[in-house]
Amino acid sequence: MKHKGKWMEWLAAGTLTVTAFLFFLFLYPYHNLLKEQMTLFLHTSDNFLSYLNKPAWLTSYAGDLLTQFYITAAGGAVIVSLSLLTEWLLFRKVFRSFGMLSAPASAMAAIPVAVEFLFHCGLHYPLSSTLSTLLALGSFLLIIRIRNRHLYTWLFLPVFAFVYYLAGHGVIIFTALWLVFGLTRIVKNRLLIFIPALLGMLIPLLLRPVFLISPAQAYKYPIKAPLSLNIxxxxxxxxxxxxxxxxxxxxxxxxxxxxxxxxxxxxxxxxxxxxxxxxxxxxxxxxxxxxGPGALFLPVSQLSTPLTIAFSNEVFFRLGDMNMAQHSAMLGMIFSQNHRSSRLTKRLAEIHIAIGDAPAAEKYLGLLEKTLFYRKWAREQRTLLHATDVPLREKIPSVDTVRLADDYVNALEILLESNPENKMALDYLLCTHILRKDIPAFREAYDKWFVWRAETIPVVYAQALIVSLYREGASDEALQAYGIPYSVMNHFMEYTNAYGKSGGDPAPLQEVYGNTFWFYYHFAMLQQ
Amino acid sequence: MKKILLITTTLIALMIWNGCKRGVPNADLSDTLPPVFPDYSGVTVPVNITPLHFQMTDNATRMYVKAQGAKSGMLEINHLKSAAFKLAQWKQFLEENAGDSLSFTVYAKYKDKGWIQYLPFTVYVNPVPVNQYLVYRLIAPGYEVYSKMGIYQRDLSSFKEIPLLENTLIPGNCMNCHSFTGNNPDNMSLHIRGELGGTIIKKGEEIEILNTKTKETAGNCVYPYWHPSGDFIVYSVNQTIQVFHAIRDERIEVIDLASDVVVYHPESRKIISTELLTTNDFETFPSFSPDGKTLYFSSSAFQKIPGNYKEIRYNLCAIAFDPKTMTFGDHVDTLVNAAAMGKSISYARPSPDGKYIMFTLFDYGNFSIWHKEADLWLYDLRDGSLREMKEVNSDDVESYHSWSSEGTWFVFSSRRLDGLYTRPFFACINEEGEISKPFLLPQKEPLEFYNMTFFSYNVPEFVTGLVDWDLGKVEKMLTEGKRDSIEYRNK
Structure with a gap:
């Protein structure tokens, strides 16, 4: 019967581990994939040494080392689910050491593991934090093997300092467990337990000037971003x-x-x-x-989040706006938790290859060559260092001017002035005006950049153009000269009638006209 | 059997030891210098510099280095990755050969070629020691970011780097523009931007944090320079914008919309200036002469921004300053009319002996760090002559620079390694005005170090000793938020 109960516990633990694995593999893989991208783990001695000047160096190093295997969804799912299983085993053992029976200990151990699981569903929760907890639990299980009450008490502070340096915030769990265990199992005199525990909790504050971190960080390391319990x-x-x-x-x-x-x-x-x-x-x-127009670009400003800054280079890069792409990639990396990112290092290498800056590109490729999974990519890219036919290069303007970071219209016009064939820049320019509901600016840009193109006018542009032409009372010939399809003209007339009848109520128009520029123009509330 | 094993092991050990001690037998001779990083061939170093570790840049699997002093001494290194000399031996080696040269012979082993012996290279040892510490900010290149950064002091006699302040202590804040009184670590000015912003003034043990914005000035005090007496700090007050270039060869400009020069008197907590330094033109990058009687600065005619950004060209100007009466001269002298040369000048830094002003010359604007054409120049205060410092300039950016207190050594920022990250280089100038070939700030494993770091060395400044301050007190003062206000007094 006893045996059966134990098997049941293990079966439950196994099932939950497999569930966690499947969850991170199929339902929730992208958080882990992002965590890998926002880490750059270099296999160099300098990288190792750089961890030593902050608390939790061992768990931070081990966490980042393992995070590089999040490069595939399966890698992340395996590592997270196994670390949760390990945590459950250790917590279970800890609770057993307090004299709990097997089944309640297993059930109790599932609670912190469930919380840990939820933390892992956050955007920034690092694996190193879980490893800190594991190390703290392991240290506790070692220290309670000491049954000599003097040794138990006197060893606390050195072990605390040691665990703090290796595992950061893990010392909080370690102290709590040591305190409870000491009170219930080792020492009768409460002061002998409380005083070292209190002194121990002061250690992070005392050591904080050495590590140059704030009081809050001193107790949170290696966690650097706010915690979230949301999936x-x-x-x-x-x-x-x-x-x-x-x-x-x-x-x-x-x-x-x-x-x-x-x-x-x-x-x-x-x-x-x-x-x-x-x-x-x-x-x-x-x-x-x-x-609104903000759906085309993500701003890089002090109001942006680190993640949106990291994302913002994608559009600039493909547009050929390389200085802005570099700006947002560099800031995205510096603002990331570890100030290093494999994804953004790759992007910086691509940017410098595109602009033909071989020495700078080599720097980033050199870094990536020190990684496990980007080494091959970096070596392949080296062949492009001195290439002259880099596709993105022709998009980069050849005539210089300057602009502010958020002056997107100016930036797009500069790109088009240098390379009218830059279709993406043209689409983005026209759509910026459309999303701003700026019909005159759209018309001007259209007449300057699009009208001569031998291609069918896209529906949304036709919808915006017809509004402009209608406003100026253009003739049917003029409409035909612009190549506006009859279907759009008829649709516009129908919408105009329907809008007149609706009395400004969007509800009756939504179904038929919800996907038109006219509906957007009349009813969309622009977000900044 | 055991005996044979013992004898064999001993013989192998003896052979290795012998190999280490007596060089590499049967090495093929090469007629080129060794491909090492950093390039120390022909450089001049101060007698108190830390060991010049260097590494092979090719696929050598092992290196053996023999360093021979012209006067005396010899050091040998047999290592896989780098020529790494022991600090105590190195120190003695340099002292014994001060005023003369060291010759480095490098042997490198290759999988396919075996051992190659390269041509030896020479390093000259200047007996004049450089100031022991270098203070700099480590920051991502070129951008005004509020994320990870810090100010550090590096012991130039060792590899020790000590943080002065990191913004992990004050998250979300930016720190910049550290400045000292004539390389004296006792007096320091440092500006913090952000929620906890303020200007830290350290005079000896005393620390105060100021709000340097006054009703009369357009913003906070920005670029500082201490008066040699320590009684004044001259600042520029700048309103700036950051703009981006469109083309691929140029990237960023930081442009002044307005800028003036003011002098702060810490004792009275008053700012003084003159209408000659607060015109509608742009005045910036001030500094004092070593005797404290002249104030140098860069000045450009007003231009419409950003349209005329390429027309902004700063001249090197000077105005008299009387520290006793706290008054300025009645006119401004233009020492170097850079605008007439189609150029712009920033960072005028007079040498401690008063002979020269070193400055950065580039095509336009004031943000020289992103101008590949930016080079260092010398203005000779004795005869008004100008010369380009070709000995230290490269095809890439040379920008910020400062003098060591004895006036022989100087440090400057350069992007010559990768075009993107700024690194400190050192060189010296002798009585005849001859300038040595510069060398890079030594590191334990220089190749890995400079390739792997994401940070630029910003505003390198020499100090004669360690900056000693109570970091806990500074942090408390910063986080408490109390800022002493200052007043403006027009003279």
């Missing part, structure tokens, strides 16, 4: 779009965006990028949620 499928979906964007799977991005139907600026940003790369932006813009 955010919204972010998971955004990260899916982000991941597929990096892979250049444009139709997958569009497909996922359609499936998700998200009303989120970052999701729109990736959707619009995928539409432009598939040459569908001018036709399908309003098939997706558009919060």
């Amino acid at each position: 955010s499928f919204t972010w998971e979906k955004i990260l899916a779009l982000d991941y597929q964007t990096q892979k250049g799977n444009w139709f997958k991005v569009i497909y996922l965006a359609q499936q998700y139907g998200m009303q989120n600026r970052v999701a729109s940003y990736y959707t619009n990028l995928a539409l432009s790369q598939s040459d569908l932006l001018g036709d399908w813009l309003f098939l997706f949620y558009q919060p």
